[in-house]
Amino acid sequence: MRPADPGRATARRRRRPGCSKRARTARPAVEFVARQVQVPASELESYDWTGRRVEYYRAQIRGHLGFREWSVADAEKLTTYLAEHVAHKERRPEQVRVELLARCRTESIEPRPRRAGATGSSRLPCGRPRSR
Structure with missing residues (x-):
């Protein structure tokens, strides 16, 4: 029988069942929005944020x-x-994104959501790969 790994047991205890890393990270945002719309945060956490209903609300x-x-x-x-x-004047992807979001606000454009795997160093804001 193998001895138990104390690090794994600690990590297992810290995780809440059914709670992904994304959900834990988004908790402050959910609490902020809940205060804004005056509903309990638990109601927002259980809301389905995908599909037609959300698209309708966003519109x-x-x-x-x-x-x-x-x-x-707009991308062009x-x-x-x-x-x-x-x-x-700026090469850091995170700072270029800040400038992009500021320009989107100025132009009244809803920014595109970030895509998983796309980094600022390899993609232009329109999603096209940078030419090398």
């Missing part, structure tokens, strides 16, 4: 705030903006 929010969805034309325009005004 309502965009309309209320005067934003629009990201388009191919933002890529040009970043190349002309940001790339010459």
